[in-house]
Amino acid sequence: MLAFDARHGSTKAALFDNSGQMLGFSHTSTPVCDVTPAESLMLHIEDLTTQFARDFPKVTPTAAGLIAPGIVDDHAGIAILSASLRWANVPYKRLTEDRLRLPSTFSNTARAIGEAEFRLGAARPYKNVVVVRFGTRITASLFIDGKAHDGGGFAGGIGHSIVDAQGEKCLCGSHGCLDTVASGGAIVRRYANLTGDAVTGAEDVLERARNGDTAAEGVWNDALEALALAISQVAAVIAPEAIVIAGGVARAGDELFVPLRRRLDDLLSFHRRPTVLPAILGPDSTLLGAALRARSVV
């Protein structure tokens, strides 16, 4: 199984055997090309595949799974929109199949992470579960009655669920999306705006909050409040058994989970209270999800 996780900046690739063992791995720059971005990505994954064939001459991959950020219609295999990678309506499933001459699947980052956590990770015990990716942006994947629900590619957009209609304008054009307050990107930006200090990541803001920086505490608390509110809305409407949180900011561990659970508990009343758990598969779960999806089409 070939697995590719193409992001703005870098592309991870891996070769898995049928048992799910990762045999080879590479981490390269995603090609930058404003004119033919899809064609250059396809050339890149072809090169990566050739390299795996050289390194593992005895392994013949039987399928490929490509993952990219943005709105992806999994069934059609089309990248509907990716702001960061400047794609719109690219049929990546078909392009990958044509280029690699292998059965291929195409999905987005949130659903790949979800797939991995749902099949092999923290979401495994549940049939109704939402896997939230809490990183630079906030995205999610939904599993309803044991099946991934992609809503034509649009489901799971919790980062663009509005938590405050009077809030800050979001990059997407709406106002007060969860992403404008709670995402890793927002935490960094809001802290820099308050203090004039440039920080490199949400973990720096959290570190400063831990050391008594009240601006950092305020920004972190606002993020937690907003995330708890958005999760409470999901609990009211979908009533999942659990919420699994993956992504860079989720690595904060108890500093995230303890106050988040407390806030969520305060917001809910008779609702089904979801168990809130950290993801367990780590940053390469996207590749694992890609491989799992690829295996399903062999």
Add this chain to the structure above:
Amino acid sequence: MLAFDARHGSTKAALFDNSGQMLGFSHTSTPVCDVTPAESLMLHIEDLTTQFARDFPKVTPTAAGLIAPGIVDDHAGIAILSASLRWANVPYKRLTEDRLRLPSTFSNTARAIGEAEFRLGAARPYKNVVVVRFGTRITASLFIDGKAHDGGGFAGGIGHSIVDAQGEKCLCGSHGCLDTVASGGAIVRRYANLTGDAVTGAEDVLERARNGDTAAEGVWNDALEALALAISQVAAVIAPEAIVIAGGVARAGDELFVPLRRRLDDLLSFHRRPTVLPAILGPDSTLLGAALRARSVV
């Protein structure tokens, strides 16, 4: 098919033939009993069944569908909680089967209306659709990839999705639930609080708004804003193709749907934009949903 729609105040009952034709109908008071409420409801539906047997001696019902408000676990057939009817953890499916000696189903009002609209009404063209009941309270039923999703009985609680965490305390114990601003009950209460005028229903407030009463306009607009916000959150996370709105307040027609669609349109950006449609089956769709559910177990 026997269908029962038991509410606080009154119980509707109907006898349907297998083609879905309503043969008999009755509208009686729901028995009030603080000591044995479940037992008295069972006696009541037994009486209603006896009456149908007298009126239609040639019709032998083959199954029964009971509907009640509140949190109902459809699969287990248990009324988890009904504040208005003072039930908690009553196994109504089994009680109905024992009492009527017929295969029986048990569900709640929102899901019965949803079932009817999904099988026979405005939601029929869609596989992913949310049917909202906009009446004295706001509840919903979810259809995901062609199947009802009940979340262990708790799904669809959009009326208790928080639209303003700093908002008014809700009867449920949370603060700022959609129900505290947008439900028919809230519209009446908020108008009365502002003006001191007692009104009998949300339609009276709407009538006054139409005649230039600014307090009524304010209350109605707040309700629309809050409902549009809650629907936008559902659109972001679940991405349904359509939202069908049933219930008493939905009978306001274009006065509801035109501004609601405009507000929703303003809130959303790249999201999948759901078609917002009125329900078409009318106030007895609960009974129809009960009969459809009963038919499924024959």
